[in-house]
Amino acid sequence: MEEPDPHKALASREPAFARLIATYGPQDPFVWHDGGRTGKSLFAALLLHITGQRISALAGFTLFDRIAAAADGIPTPEVVQGLGVSRLRSMGLSNTKAECAVALAGAQTHGTLDLDALADVDDRAVVDTLTSVRGIGQWTAQAFLMRQLHRPDVLPADDMGLRQAVQHQWRLGHLPTVGEVRTRGAAWSPYRSYASALLWRSLKPVGELSDPKERALYHLGGPTGARPS
Structure with a gap:
């Protein structure tokens, strides 16, 4: 049986995710920008x-x-x-x-x-x-x-960037609490890692690197890959 596509599933549940995918494309929640520092350890x-x-x-x-x-x-x-x-x-x-x-x-x-x-x-x-x-x-x-463990259903609800992204994407009049993010995010399971990656990506405009480690590597001249669309 073919595995469902996490991004398609999220887009079908939340218009906000459909907009983000249309703007930024699918986002890989498992990418690890360390410039090769940690190897396989x-x-x-x-x-x-x-x-x-x-x-x-x-x-x-x-x-x-x-x-x-x-x-x-x-x-x-x-x-x-x-x-x-x-x-x-x-x-x-x-x-x-x-x-x-x-x-x-x-x-x-x-x-x-x-x-x-x-x-x-x-x-x-x-x-x-x-x-x-x-x-x-x-x-x-x-x-x-x-x-590191590539788990698909992780929601770091207390992450400030994630909370700010939720506030912006759902046009809330206040910064959501950790509990509010968890409650809203329950509907995104079992793909909350993918939802988190999309929300983090939304914090920067198209054409700018969004991952802090990737931006740091770019500053250092390390391997970051191509700039995102």
């Missing part, structure tokens, strides 16, 4: 998510690159654990991020966390597992679900 990818929390993508890349330089390559749990909180702080990480990175590395090294095994775990359990690590919140866990 789920640990390194999650570390990049952590370094980029609450700062610009360019600054997040800078912090990650300092760790990679100390690791002489793609950072491993053993290297990050060996660097320790104080060394990571000297590289510019906040105390919270440094502690989170070391906690993540320790959990992976000691076997209390197996990132590779999460491919066989349902979405809720993945979020619960990741957020049990000190410093990893729901947004980071959901970003990992979408970008």
